Amino acid sequence: xxxxxxxxxxxxxxxxxDARASDTPSGAKEIxxxxxxxxxxxxxxxxxxxxxFFMHVPTRRDFSIRVAADNxxxxxxxxxSSSSGFQSDVTRFPxxxxxxxxxxxxxxxxxxxxxxxxxxxxxxxxTLSVN
Numbered sequence: 317x318x319x320x321x322x323x324x325x326x327x328x329x330x331x332x333x334d335a336r337a338s339d340t341p342s343g344a345k346e347i348x349x350x351x352x353x354x355x356x357x358x359x360x361x362x363x364x365x366x367x368x369f370f371m372h373v374p375t376r377r378d379f380s381i382r383v384a385a386d387n388x389x390x391x392x393x394x395x396x397s398s399s400s401g402f403q404s405d406v407t408r409f410p411x412x413x414x415x416x417x418x419x420x421x422x423x424x425x426x427x428x429x430x431x432x433x434x435x436x437x438x439x440x441x442x443t444l445s446v447n
Contacts, residue, residue: 344368344424347446361390361440366428369444373417381425382445384410389433390440397422 347355347369361367373379383392387409394403394413398421406413417423427442 344370347371356445358443361427361429363437363439366426368426371423373421376419378416380412380414380447382412385427385442386440389430389438390442391428391430393426395424
């Protein structure tokens, strides 16, 4: 059976689009920043489901985040497109971190239940501020 080059190219384009889409978790909410670079989101996680937010930074710039959450039931992770793995060193709330974002970099912030909160079926209340 012959497979045309056009069919192979189409398959490669579909796989590339799927790879880009997987960089952002499904169900994630985007943090849209104004020209002053300010934004804030608050909420409560649903048991067994993290609250995930992503932010795309089109130009190189400095910014800071402030994280407030319940220390018992909440955990927090940061991922950057310029680095592999999780970048979070937040172990207690409230916490603040400063970043220098590269041009075109994407940040993913996730709040999730701790093991204890999972067992007790508790959600996590949080606030994330970006300046």
